[in-house]
Amino acid sequence: MNVAFIGMGIMGKPMAINLRKAGHTVFVHGRRAETMAQPVEAGCTRCASAAEAAAQAEIIIVMVSDTPDVEQVLFGDNGVAAGARPGSVVIDMSTISPTATRMFAEKLQARGIEMLDAPVSGGDVGAINATLSIMVGGKPEVFDRVRPVFEAMGKNIVRVGDHGAGQVAKACHQIVVAVTSEGVAEALTVARKHGVAPAKVRDALMGGFAGSRILEVHGKRMLDNDYTPGFKTKLHQKDINIVMQTAKELGLALPGAALMMQHLNALMGTGDGELDSAAVMKIVERESGMER
């Protein structure tokens, strides 16, 4: 298929290359020209604007940072909407607001353009290895049509519901990851404060009811005090901020997520935004004077 790919960041670049590898014709656009070099080398076609890329494709993927970025890419000057043909499908794989997503889908629909929201989890490693989890919102028939494109980038691909449902699932994902990280961080800190080896406690807990991927992966980062990302604190802060904004819109109290918002804010305040978000451990340690 002819696919446009807008957004050549740490995620977009390998995803575009994987589409090319799977045999699709890929038109790429990134704000900074140099980010397109590697995908072009892999056989993608360089485009000067989102509109130019969109004009040549039946499927237009957007992978940028936040709600305003997606709005700009879709409806700004030389944006996707200015180039895309009626009948084409926009797939927004960024993590943004579910309510904004529904609005964008409506605006595109008015121009005869279909939309799916399809945020991912799995980080840059998942993007490179084409093992992303993809959470999709939108019409089932549109989902079926673009499935081969998803399969070139991910493994666990689930259509969760209608427009926005993918973003809702991603919001849920980020809540669970953040709150579980806090539980693991507090538990390992309790162990250390008691003079019990946290690594032994993690071992004892791994097989049982307290076991999780977070205990495994983030738990290891916390034990090693090594927060090389992975998934950056500043992005997790952005995502939990979306959760908190949406919670306010809906009238929904989320005390666990709210606590994690504060911890992520605290990490930003200490200049730790570039660390993996497992660094919430540092906040738990700092609070009780247990910095390593």
Place this chain on the structure above:
Amino acid sequence: MNVAFIGMGIMGKPMAINLRKAGHTVFVHGRRAETMAQPVEAGCTRCASAAEAAAQAEIIIVMVSDTPDVEQVLFGDNGVAAGARPGSVVIDMSTISPTATRMFAEKLQARGIEMLDAPVSGGDVGAINATLSIMVGGKPEVFDRVRPVFEAMGKNIVRVGDHGAGQVAKACHQIVVAVTSEGVAEALTVARKHGVAPAKVRDALMGGFAGSRILEVHGKRMLDNDYTPGFKTKLHQKDINIVMQTAKELGLALPGAALMMQHLNALMGTGDGELDSAAVMKIVERESGMER
């Protein structure tokens, strides 16, 4: 081996029976005489007191509710210490305070009696099927000596460290379970409030980075709004209370665990202490007027 088993509750009864099945000679004592009927039928010997049971055994297992119960069973009238021979080993499998555990171990040591703390996870199902996870604190040589007894009751058996380390690991376990439950409860509530099927969101999250046993097992309970225990709220409250008391003793801030203490308190206040502790979902729902 000759094993005494004190405490014929929902956990102790099947654990004693499994010891008997594994070929050990088991002397049982429960406060209420009728609780001994089933183990006696399975071949265990009924004893009128903890002291009487302890006097006939080289290994004395205690499985009761809380710190004061263990203290009573060990050092009260006709307690274990009154009957146990020097050289015998007390294994406390209750979930109690790590600091009290260290004190009990010292007091027993003064009488020439060894002690291990060995709290479990896996609930009554794990007790019946002999698949408990067992977290052990105490001397390695004592642990090695009693290993066959553990193997008759559990599967994932880890010596975490010295006296109290098993209780510390269990405290960590309960923190992770409680805090992760909150994350799952908030996530599924976000989905429902958005009109997205929570079951679909759980599916989308299960395979990936947000995946956990809690999402699987408690998530299912939350979806079904069915809080048949499992592990009761009132016991989880007791355990997180131990965590909070210990945190106060040590000067350790645990905001996630503290939040869960409040949610468990709230469940107790609404008469939900007998429900499975996955019922923290009810608090999240109630807070925003989303009761089912």
